[in-house]
Amino acid sequence: LGAAVGTMAKIKAHELRGKNKADLLAQLKDLKQELSALRVAKVTGGAPNKLSKIKVVRKGIARVLTVVSQKTREALKEEYKGKKYVPLDLRVKKTRAIRRRLTKAQANATTEKA
Template identity: 75%
Template structure:
């Protein structure tokens, strides 16, 4: 059984060579299955297939990480590196596009700004009654 954290430390050439070995082993196991090999070999097919899948996954993840690094400072990203989200969300306007205003809107806001209102407070005298409880003070 292969540990994935060990696979992540290996280089691409090492991963490809390991993949080749695993595929060769799988073909031998399949031959053994047809010829009526030992039961332990038949049960090993599942383990080898899983190992192949793990190696392929690590290879693809490394490739994707390298691509992300390569396209980090570029203006446009390839479709498979963009966030998936939903179709509707992808078609939404960006924050910048939403904030844009027409010339007419800008002029209207400039000439008729929102009014600010203030409330005039007159000084009220507060009478404290002797009989009132303390929390009313």
């Protein structure tokens, strides 16, 4: 908990992106421990600065989780690059109509109507 106490400064997402997954998960664990300690302080009537820190820590946890999921998605996208079948959640969303539209090659292959 000693290292996590100094996390009053907001965690920056661009700094998190430079870390590997193991470091991120370790930081996540520290933040969660700190949050539980702050919640205990809240119940026992802790200092007001500790109560205001709860929000900062929660946002920090959210940032770490976001970066972890983004890295995971990027790795999966790289893995499926050039493959015939891609999982639904990695495909482009667009709209249903656009997804069912002819591809550019197919549209150009059809002859113009007279």
